[in-house]
Amino acid sequence: MDLSKKIREVQDFPKEGINFKDITTLLQDKDAFQYMVNKLAQELEDLEIDIVVGPESRGFLVGAPVAYKIGAGFVPVRKPGKLPHETMRYEYQLEYGSDVLEIHKDAIQPGQKVAILDDLLATGGTVLATAKLIEALGGEVVSINFLIELAFLKGRDVLKSYHVKTLVSYDA
Numbered sequence: 001m002d003l004s005k006k007i008r009e010v011q012d013f014p015k016e017g018i019n020f021k022d023i024t025t026l027l028q029d030k031d032a033f034q035y036m037v038n039k040l041a042q043e044l045e046d047l048e049i050d051i052v053v054g055p056e057s058r059g060f061l062v063g064a065p066v067a068y069k070i071g072a073g074f075v076p077v078r079k080p081g082k083l084p085h086e087t088m089r090y091e092y093q094l095e096y097g098s099d100v101l102e103i104h105k106d107a108i109q110p111g112q113k114v115a116i117l118d119d120l121l122a123t124g125g126t127v128l129a130t131a132k133l134i135e136a137l138g139g140e141v142v143s144i145n146f147l148i149e150l151a152f153l154k155g156r157d158v159l160k161s162y163h164v165k166t167l168v169s170y171d172a
């Protein structure tokens with residue numbers, strides 16, 4: 001199946017100049033959703049993943065079903081102030097200003113094998129911050145998998161020390 005045909009492109013959302021990749025059209029299509037989950041799960045076969053981590057919020061939509069499929073646990077990484085128990089936080093720089101992500105301190109045990117799943121790789125900042133949180137807790141990031149890669153933003157360069165795979169890549 002060509003998953004790129006299931007992803008809607010919305011021009012100038014959320015601001016002018018952005019060509020937004022809308023995955024709701026893929027998720028609402030039962031065959032495409034199942035195909036995407038199976039494909040992402042296949043890429044994690046044989047890696048003995050203990051935990052799938054998904055960053056808020058679209059990472060939940062992709063990560064949780066893949067975790068279920070491969071028999072792993074699921075851990076959310078959230079925007080600040082959303083997780084109720086003790087958290088570890090990581091602040092990272094955006095083009096203007098900074099952003100923060102948090103994880104529960106007891107979500108990952110030292111030595112656990114972790115895969116990060118998200119819908120889309122743009123600059124790579126979100127997933128790099130996610131990887132840093134996992135590593136700070138002693139987890140090993142063995143794979144980072146996305147549905148979509150915006151290759152022209154070169155997020156892969158930021159993630160060059162990790163094993164990164166994507167299903168659909170856009171060159172512009």
Ligand SMILES: O=P(O)(O)OC[C@H]1O[C@H](OP(=O)(O)OP(=O)(O)O)[C@H](O)[C@@H]1O
Binds near residue numbers: 055120121123125126
């Ligand atoms: O590679 P990056 O430049 O970090 O960008 C990619 C991230 O941006 C989007 O999430 P967003 O922060 O828009 O949140 P959402 O999933 O709640 O819409 C997307 O789901 C990725 O997580």
Ligand SMILES: Nc1ncnc2[nH]cnc12
Binds near residue numbers: 022122
């Ligand atoms: N072009 C884009 N489409 C959807 N989500 C995004 N997150 C960052 N850039 C995006």
